[in-house]
Amino acid sequence: MAPTPREEAFADSLIGRRVPKLDAPDKASGRTRYLHDINVPGQLHAKILRATEVHARIVSIDVEAARRVPGVHAVITAADVPWQRPIGITKDHMPLKADIVRSRRDEIAAVAADTVQAAQEALRLIRVAYEPLPIVTNSAQALGPGAPLLHGEDLRVPGRNGALEVVHKACSDNVSMAYEYGHGDVSQGERESVVVVEDVFWLHYVTHCCMGVSGVIAEFDASGSLLLYSNTQVPFLHKREFAELLGIDPGRIRIIQPPIGGGFGSKLDIYPFEPIAIFLAKITRRPVKLLFTREEEFIASPTRQPVLLKLRSGCDREGRLTFRAVDTIHDNGAYTSWGATTPFVMMQTISSLYRVPHCHYRTRAVYTNNPYAGSFRGYGNLQATFAVEAHMDKLADALGMDALEFRLLNAQDPGESTPQGMHFRSCGFKECLGTAAERSDYAAKRRRNLEHWNDGNPVKRGIGMASMLHVGGGAKMYPSDGCGTIIKLDDFAKVTLITGASEIGQGSETVLALLVCEELGLPIDSVTVVNNDTAITPWDVGVHASRTTFIGGNSAIGAARKAKRKILEIAAPKAGRTPDDLDLRGGHIVLRATGERIQEIGKFLRSLHFSEKAELVMTTYYYEPPSVHLDRNYKGNVSAAYAWATQVAEVEVDTDTGIVRLLKITAAHDVGRVLNRLGIEGQIEGGIVMGQGYALSEDLLVEDGVIRNPNFRDYKLVTAPEIPEMDVSFIETMDGEGPQGAKGVGEAPAICIAAAVANAIYNATGTRIYALPFTPEKVYRALRGSNMPPKWPADAA
Amino acid sequence: MAELRNYAAPRSLAEALQVLASGPATVLAGGTDLMPQSRSARVRFASTLLNIQGVAELRGVRRRDGAVEIGALTTIATLRDDPAVRNGAPVLWQACDHFASDQIRNAATIGGNICNASPAGDTLVPLLVLDASVVLASGGAAGILERRLPLSEFLTGPGRTARRPDELLVEVHIPVPASGWVDRYVKFGTRPALDISTIALAVGGTLLDGRLENARLALGAVAPTAIRAHDAERVLAEGPLDRARIDRVVDAADATIHPISDVRASDWYRRELVHNLLRRMLTDVCPN
Amino acid sequence: MSALIEIEFRLNGISRRVSVPLQMSALEMLRDMMGQHGTKYGCGEGECGACTISVDHRTVNSCLKFAVDCDGRDIQTIEGLAATPFGETLNRAMVEHGAVQCGFCTPGIMMQAQQVLTDNPDASRAQIQRGLEGNLCRCTGYRKILDAIEAAAHPSPAVD
Structure with a gap:
């Protein structure tokens, strides 16, 4: 039977379909021009000289020979930019270091030259004399008695009026930031417990490894306005920061974001190379391009926050959680970036992943001479979940309760609010647990694997489960968490979607176009997305906290609905109908009830443009989610929706070598609703494999402040032959606030892999490992009992 | 590296040797090791680049x-x-x-x-x-x-x-090995290929009545060069490859190697891998 | 400055003559002198595959190849592959299967996929995986890339 017009009209809904990424054809044919591929006429190439000491006083810098290299236009040190101002979230970091270097990445001088080779040659000729200072190699030492102070003096820079002002106060204990959160009464929780477990966990250094290295192009026009080609994920906030940094009006800064070779959170902060390129552009009056080498990318881009974490938790006789108490020490590195704020996310998991009646959480982010930590997909949640889910298994086992039952008993239902103030309007937690367990045959396999512990076969199998909770409807970290959209339709019903939401490879441009087309009844190829120029796009907070689909999506829908309303209001009288009788589908204005076509949208728009009362369909919308900024006690419903997932890992452990192979991940994700199936699968699969690297192979080796493996040879990303079988289920809870019911999921898939793998290794071998990653030697040592488990430092009471 | 100044791309072996005879040259074959070495300051090179790809x-x-x-x-x-x-x-x-x-x-x-x-x-x-x-x-x-x-x-x-x-x-x-030759190889790394081996092992010999005759045993990444383990080979040659002999082969191999600790593994772990994988390999060669 | 050597080779079917410094890599030559921006710098050490090109019909890491050693050779970059019917098939498969996210590794993967399928048009999933072991991707988790290459090997009329 032929479809009715109504069926036909609805059949072209794009929601849940596999919509190819709009920019993929150009990317796959090598046409896309990334930042690296852009060359501005007249540009100079910049290179940075970095410290060769981990912690030292700079005695002298001699740049005379470097300045004489043919083709060199400028060699600058801190002395050449006395007006430079600090960067970073606590303003403790000067782009060019004047007197002290605090880590091996520290920027001492920079060169702008006609060629990269000339710039490198000049760097080689710069002579720096150091007077070494005692170093702080780890966070425990930083808190110890007599530890060298890394920021022990006030940081003063000249203010607007030329007088020195304090921009970062002296830090007398190496603690950069501290957090304390609590609800209920932990001692009461202890008293109500029949089982209590306490362990110390170490979560290691990893880094983003974006395939495209970091870079920037800075250019001033003749009137002193700055144009930056930048890979930032937060263009509007950075515009303001750059303005402060340069002492100019933010209105004179324009940021263009060329396509980016991966972000994953790494482009959330301003790093010294960006102001340095700007300084060079200002001084030389030429466009300046600065690109990292891969080695520089390892040394001088941020890491995930390494954490030493002590967790104590308990449950009662029935298996209900009674309390959680957490103390962590974050190794901040030499300066403060977003890594120091990961407690905002960690405490959500500690307080609210499962029902926790009594909770206490404390963090100190402390200065060391190590690489400094930034934001990275998952933002502290991988670390927190690793500990929490280890204890979920340990408590269940101690109680003799089935690990799945134990989790289901403590999992929340829709409509619940947590003591921290998170309100779960939609919540697919229990479906996630049930689906992942059932599809992986979790219970039976977990039982069976135990029978092989002592069977003499050196190769063991294990299965492990972990779940996660993460913001899925933005995160109100600033007073606003909004995003703006402008939509214009031309007279051929082609849409220009101008959005504040940045694209970092995650597919935001495609999902936003899809949502707009869904409202306007137009095909996906009728949309051009403009999303990369602050002079054009409306304001947005930035790409972080898995917020873009949710916030940018609701904003795009809002603008599209206004455009639709306008079309229908003008079309209705002509058709002798009310606007509510009409709809837009299949490229036409149609009767809502029957789908009967009244007029082609393009034709309607042309007639509108050329009519006596000519009008354009152009709309704007600003969406602000109904969430709140956390209060002084870190309480409040910070996100408009929350995402859930359960992942089950199956591993094979060769006890003769310690190598762990990840065989399969069964994942169930509460995504609200699937919008672009192709896109969301790609996000989940990519996140799973990123989590696999975090669990098993990626290990940025930092010894005495020096990165020992700044290359892909020894920093091991997962390669194509190593990926697990992946079984991914989507739990569609249709969130009431989400765009078409969807929630943000960008970070979710990477979060619980390591925790699930840890539980699987225990199931395979009976050995629990408390420190990541599970590289062969570490696992082998643990199996032989010759591993030193992480310890809580005596000085950090 | 010293600046490369001269370039030679001979078409015959004789020409290539002539270039070498006339002074030191850096030989370019596949370039996969040479190029990264040329970018780091760690390796010294002669100033003539001799590209032998055309030979x-x-x-x-x-x-x-x-x-x-x-x-x-x-x-x-x-x-x-x-x-x-x-x-x-x-x-x-x-x-x-x-x-x-x-x-x-x-x-x-x-x-x-x-x-x-x-x-x-x-x-x-x-x-x-x-x-x-x-x-x-x-x-x-x-x-x-x-x-x-x-x-x-x-x-x-x-x-x-x-x-x-x-x-x-x-x-x-x-x-070409004699008939009856068996051999085994294992490269231990975390990935199937794109990896520098933590250790590598190979064994070969002629299997006869449970004995591995004319046995050769070699190891990589456990000494300054890849090495033969002659003492262990002698133990292999002495009699049938039973459990006790495998233990003695492993001991002999252990006495031969001098692994170091580096970013990839500790010396201790390299020894453990040699023990366990050599034992596994020998058991596999002669399953009795 | 380093000596310049004049070389001549075919680039995507067109004869090119250029003078290159001895130390220059093929990657630098292609990007900086010949406008082949589709060939990406990812690591400079042959560990990531973003710079994969084809030399005399075999893929290599152009960052490891001396530019002078391109003399007399037949070189194909992504710009050349993309203009071939097979390149178009592969492109469509990558797009339709969601194999592209940030896309920075994609040109190198396209080049390597061509090699794998040329060597073995019936390559199994496992063989394709092994064939791609020299190409790192940080976004996709590889599965969709493998799906795309499998589909390009066995084109079917429609993808749902």
Whole structure:
């Protein structure tokens, strides 16, 4: 039977379909021009000289020979930019270091030259004399008695009026930031417990490894306005920061974001190379391009926050959680970036992943001479979940309760609010647990694997489960968490979607176009997305906290609905109908009830443009989610929706070598609703494999402040032959606030892999490992009992 | 590195040797090791770059007089795809299959892998087990001199070989093993291929009545060069490969190696891997 | 400055003559002198595959190849592959299967996929995986890339 017009009209809904990424054809044919591929006429190439000491006083810098290299236009040190101002979230970091270097990445001088080779040659000729200072190699030492102070003096820079002002106060204990959160009464929780477990966990250094290295192009026009080609994920906030940094009006800064070779959170902060390129552009009056080498990318881009974490938790006789108490020490590195704020996310998991009646959480982010930590997909949640889910298994086992039952008993239902103030309007937690367990045959396999512990076969199998909770409807970290959209339709019903939401490879441009087309009844190829120029796009907070689909999506829908309303209001009288009788589908204005076509949208728009009362369909919308900024006690419903997932890992452990192979991940994700199936699968699969690297192979080796493996040879990303079988289920809870019911999921898939793998290794071998990653030697040592488990430092009471 | 100033791209071996005879030169074959070395300050180079890629006679695999002869410029990919290698020297085939990546296998040459003399060089362990020797040529227009050296004597230290500056490694010579020959190879790394081995092991010999005769055992990444474990080979030759003998072979191998600790593994762990994987390998060769 | 050597080779079917410094890599030559921006710098050490090109019909890491050694060779970059019917098939497969996210690794993967399928038009999933072991991707988790290459090997009329 032929479809009715109504069926036909609805059949072209794009929601849940596999919509190819709009920019993929150009990317796959090598046409896309990334930042690296852009060359501005007249540009100079910049290179940075970095410290060769981990912690030292700079005695002298001699740049005379470097300045004489043919083709060199400028060699600058801190002395050449006395007006430079600090960067970073606590303003403790000067782009060019004047007197002290605090880590091996520290920027001492920079060169702008006609060629990269000339710039490198000049760097080689710069002579720096150091007077070494005692170093702080780890966070425990930083808190110890007599530890060298890394920021022990006030940081003063000249203010607007030329007088020195304090921009970062002296830090007398190496603690950069501290957090304390609590609800209920932990001692009461202890008293109500029949089982209590306490362990110390170490979560290691990893880094983003974006395939495209970091870079920037800075250019001033003749009137002193700055144009930056930048890979930032937060263009509007950075515009303001750059303005402060340069002492100019933010209105004179324009940021263009060329396509980016991966972000994953790494482009959330301003790093010294960006102001340095700007300084060079200002001084030389030429466009300046600065690109990292891969080695520089390892040394001088941020890491995930390494954490030493002590967790104590308990449950009662029935298996209900009674309390959680957490103390962590974050190794901040030499300066403060977003890594120091990961407690905002960690405490959500500690307080609210499962029902926790009594909770206490404390963090100190402390200065060391190590690489400094930034934001990275998952933002502290991988670390927190690793500990929490280890204890979920340990408590269940101690109680003799089935690990799945134990989790289901403590999992929340829709409509619940947590003591921290998170309100779960939609919540697919229990479906996630049930689906992942059932599809992986979790219970039976977990039982069976135990029978092989002592069977003499050196190769063991294990299965492990972990779940996660993460913001899925933005995160109100600033007073606003909004995003703006402008939509214009031309007279051929082609849409220009101008959005504040940045694209970092995650597919935001495609999902936003899809949502707009869904409202306007137009095909996906009728949309051009403009999303990369602050002079054009409306304001947005930035790409972080898995917020873009949710916030940018609701904003795009809002603008599209206004455009639709306008079309229908003008079309209705002509058709002798009310606007509510009409709809837009299949490229036409149609009767809502029957789908009967009244007029082609393009034709309607042309007639509108050329009519006596000519009008354009152009709309704007600003969406602000109904969430709140956390209060002084870190309480409040910070996100408009929350995402859930359960992942089950199956591993094979060769006890003769310690190598762990990840065989399969069964994942169930509460995504609200699937919008672009192709896109969301790609996000989940990519996140799973990123989590696999975090669990098993990626290990940025930092010894005495020096990165020992700044290359892909020894920093091991997962390669194509190593990926697990992946079984991914989507739990569609249709969130009431989400765009078409969807929630943000960008970070979710990477979060619980390591925790699930840890539980699987225990199931395979009976050995629990408390420190990541599970590289062969570490696992082998643990199996032989010759591993030193992480310890809580005596000085950090 | 010293600035490269001169370039030679000869079309024949004689021309190439002439360049070498006239002064020190940096030899370019596949370039996969040379290029990164040239970008770091760690390796010293001669100022003439001698590109031997155009010397066609150095390419290819031949079977002659009970030996497999491999031209030094033969790529790892060519070796992996050659049936004579796959059937005649499966340990070498496996090493080629687990060598870096397709792109590197397509460029890297066996001569380059040998001359680079990394303690973890992928082809070295199987070549030692196969009792390979290398042919070094020198001279020039007036005539070409050749000498042959067992690989074990050619490798003298990390990155060091017995090649004189005027010599070129032109061929690898592998005697075809006797019938009844069995061998095993294992490269331990975290990935299937794109990895520098934490350790590598190979064993070969003629299996007769539960004994491994004329046994050869080689190890990589546990000493300054890839090495033969002669003491362990003697223990292998003394009698049937039972549990007790395997223990003694492992002990003998352990006494031979001098692993170091680096970013990839500790010396202790390398020893443990040698113990466990050698035991597993020998049990597999002779399952009784 | 380093000596310049004049070389001549075919780039995507067109004869090119250029003078290159001895130390220059093929990657630098292609990007900086010949406008082949589709060939990406990812690591400069042959560990990531973003710079994969085809030389005499074999893929190599162009960052490891001396530019002078391109003399007399037949070189194909992504710009060349993309203009071939097979390149178009592969492109469509990558797009339709969601194999592209940030896309920075994609040109190198396209080049390597061509090699894998040329060597073995019936390559199994496992063989394709091994064939791609020299190409790192940080976004996709590889599965969709493998799906795309499998589909390009066995084109079917429609993808749902």
